[in-house]
């Protein structure tokens with residue numbers, strides 16, 4: 001393979017399953033994006049609870065991740081993050097599409113999530129995928145260290161296609 005072909009190949013996004021070994025770089029991406037501020041214990045709890053966790057990379061280190069909880073009736077997107085240096089290149093959409101596929105494969109027809117009203121980039125992404133607001137959780141997010149104010153969460157839902165798994 002020549003150099004140009006190799007670089008084209010390595011730039012294709014690739015999904016990979018995450019485990020507790022990945023917690024350090026997941027925490028680092030959280031720190032860089034400063035939106036949900038999951039800490040080490042949140043990731044560890046999530047892995048121990050068996051949540052569905054995937055990373056995305058382009059041949060090198062992880063550039064983003066998502067975690068989904070599949071309940072027997074609905075799935076819930078717990079977190080989705082793309083490194084600031086890799087944003088607006090389609091990786092968020094790539095991860096969200098995978099989250100929706102995994103939820104459908106788990107046999108669920110709905111995917112829920114919470115988002116801050118102020119998080120315009122995430123809201124635009126969810127809107128692209130057909131998520132609609134179905135609720136509001138007052139004061140859901142912990143207090144902003146600068147303003148001391150808690151922030152509400154919008155509860156969004158997308159309807160998923162029924163997938164044939166056989």
Ligand SMILES: CC(C)(COP(=O)(O)OP(=O)(O)OC[C@H]1O[C@@H](n2cnc3c(N)ncnc32)[C@H](O)[C@@H]1OP(=O)(O)O)[C@@H](O)C(=O)NCCC(=O)NCCS
Nearest residue numbers: 033035080081082087088089090091092093121122124125
């Ligand atoms: C939200 C997030 C995951 C999006 O990831 P991304 O890789 O930048 O998203 P994509 O490049 O796939 O963009 C997909 C669509 O989302 C929307 N979008 C993403 N970033 C946007 C921005 N800064 N401004 C406006 N729209 C934006 C656009 O509709 C975009 O489609 P387009 O590029 O064709 O216009 C990323 O911004 C992120 O990690 N933010 C910090 C963590 C976070 O807020 N997570 C969500 C918690 S609920």
